[in-house]
Amino acid sequence: MLKSKFWNQLILFVIVLLATLMGKQYIIKLLMQKEIVSYEIHTLLNIGSNLLIVLVSILLIRKNELSEIAGIKNTKLKKKYFLIFPVVYLVLLNVLLMDEINRELLVLNIILFVIYSLSIGFAEEFSIRGFLQSHLIKHFGSKKKGIIMSVLISSLFFGLLHTIKFDKGIYGELSQVGYATFIGIMFGMLLVMTRRIYPLIIIHAIVDFVGDFDTIGVSMKNRTINSVSFEDAILITLLVLPCLLYGIFMMKKYQFQVIEWN
Template sequence: MKKTLQQIITFVSFILILLILNNSVKSYLVAQEIENYNTILLVRTASNIILSLVSLFVIKKLNLFELGGLKAIKTEKKGLLIFPLIYLVALNLLFADDIPNFTNTNLIILLIYCLSIGVSEELSLRSVLLPLFIKHFGNSKKSVIKSIFAAAAIFGLLHLIKFDKGIYGEISQFFFATFIGIMFGALLIVTKRIYPLIIIHMLIDLAAKLDDIGVNFKAEDINETDLTGAIFTVIITLPCLFYGMYIMKKHIPNDLSITK
């Protein structure tokens, strides 16, 4: 158990360093007046590719294929994937601003970037950290649920790296990401496949980023979220938490069997 905990700490530390470097590189480029939309997104995509490759290496090294949803088996209980796809994509489109003019190149690079987000975040958080927590806590239903919450909390904390939304905005961002992480973690355990979650994650990010497509980056000021906005963000994300809890209660077995 101690070894597994060390592996978790080491991997989370690596993600933190990569995120900090990624934000630093972006800030440096903007400071040098390299603000081009395509350039910044390609830099971020490269960072995501590095995280994906390292995650795959860890998955192979620690044999996390089955728990990580990478084993060649049929996706189970596919119907459970409909809610996160429809709800979160619709939510992002509903609150999106007008889509600006963009080129085909902008769209292609945005698609690649969003795919890289889905691959890197799902492989690292769901296919590496969640299995490691399960190995640490155990295979019982209670232990698996504890693992899902732990991995989701780290997912939420990692969204605070930029800290550009003010205290209320950061708190709401933590809960927003954590609730989604709980739902996605539960879905991985039940469906036993990571690939559908990667596609859903990609589509959610695409819907969220369409209203900025082709817009060059500028030096970022703190854009504080007020208390009302923060509460609203948490409330509209609560269905993800409730859905995740429903999946855990109804669909996770009492003892998670793992092929040796």
């Protein structure tokens, strides 16, 4: 019965998440066909999609009693010094990869972008770490093997989700999978170590804000997406490799620790 419930909830989560993301891409395609390309409309669409994911994730977390494992309540922030590296490194990395900034920024668009960045942080952390990883940990167990397996599976799933658009060429898509998976492993272990999800949401939002700052106010019509070359894909992978190494470092450093959620 418990095993059946595990799979039912997991399948439901995957179906709803994929339907939401693919539905958003379909609406974007329709808007583009009708030449509705304004920054505000497309940003609001993304915010709406993220809020739907947050809502579904919260419902599943509550239904499966995962709030404590997910670091949402009844836990205190621990080992907060582990949060320093992702903030510093990912912000610097995204600044390095940033394109030219639009200097004619409207205050309204900046506010909209702040909300959008926060919605990404909440949506991706609540869904991937909050529900999926926590659901897997509850199923596989809170010992070392169960935690590592849960982190790796949820992180790979997170990486594969980034292929839905498939607009950067094969090398670009593979680098995106690696980029998201490596970061996912690091964030997954951070949740296990710190026991709180909210710092990860804030870090995630800050990283996305810095990473996409150059897109503020730019209409979809004026955005150019180029295929990523093999050399650039390798470079991107190498740049994000420290995140994977940091995740592995946390796994090894606490290899004898058994995490208990009361």
